[in-house]
Amino acid sequence: MTLVLGSSTDLDNGYRLSMELSEVMRTTFSCRQWTDEPVDDATIYRILDNARFAPNGGNRQGWHVTVVKDRAIREQFKPLIKPATNQYVAQVAAGEAPWNTIVPSAIDLEAERSIDKNFPGVNEMIEAPAVLVISVDLSVVCSFDSILDRVGVISGASIYPFVWNILLAAREEGLAGVLTTYLSYAEAEVQQLLGLPEHYAVAAMVPLGHPVKQLTKLKRNPVEDFANIDRFDGAPFTA
Secondary structure (H helix, E strand, O other), X not given: OOOXXXXXXXXXXXXXHHHHHHHHHHHOOEOOOEOOOOOOHHHHHHHHHHHOOOOOHHHOOOEEEEEOOOHHHHHHHHHHHHHHHHHHHHHHHOOOOOOOOOOOOOOOHHHHHOOOOOOOOHHHHHOOOEEEEEEEEOOOOOOOOOOOOOOXXXXXXXXXXXXXXXXXXXXXXOOEEOOEOHHHHHHHHHHHHXXXXXXXXXXXXXXXXXXXXXXXXXXXXXXXXXXXXXXXOOOEOOO
């Protein structure tokens, strides 16, 4: 049977597929609690097989995924993460945006990093059914902002779409996860622990599993709050 472009069947199928994509985008949340149900290698492989089609600079595909199965290795992540989360908690308590590079902190950050503080979810994330550490080869990414006097962000364009694709693909499998970056605080130690070359930056740790609860309504600001016409202070962009 030949489908005629624009037929009701074609339009219905296209609309259905579009709505499915929208649902995945609107319900992929940051999950930090999982059931004990395991995630098999075949599922992780399917997730990565779909995620690899993410856009990236020059199609150089500089990403690398370390599937960390060894619990002893995972346990070594905890003390590496701790100073970063200690500072995070201290800055939140002080009413600051944690780890930002624009507004100087009013507290002693070095001291706060050494004071043990509870950061909810760390143990659960380390012990998740699946833990992926995503790194990126800095020798192949394009960093247009490397000459600017600020923290670099452009290199992320060649790795974080891939990480997000992992989370979207996981959602399709009925799984959930969270993109975490605090492991980068101890990058040198992580590189040694996982055998990563020095030019591979630690971009994210993504724990995955079957969520204890699947969220379906996420809180986000409306488009008018972050989109403007022609200038930053231009009229809000509306439908």
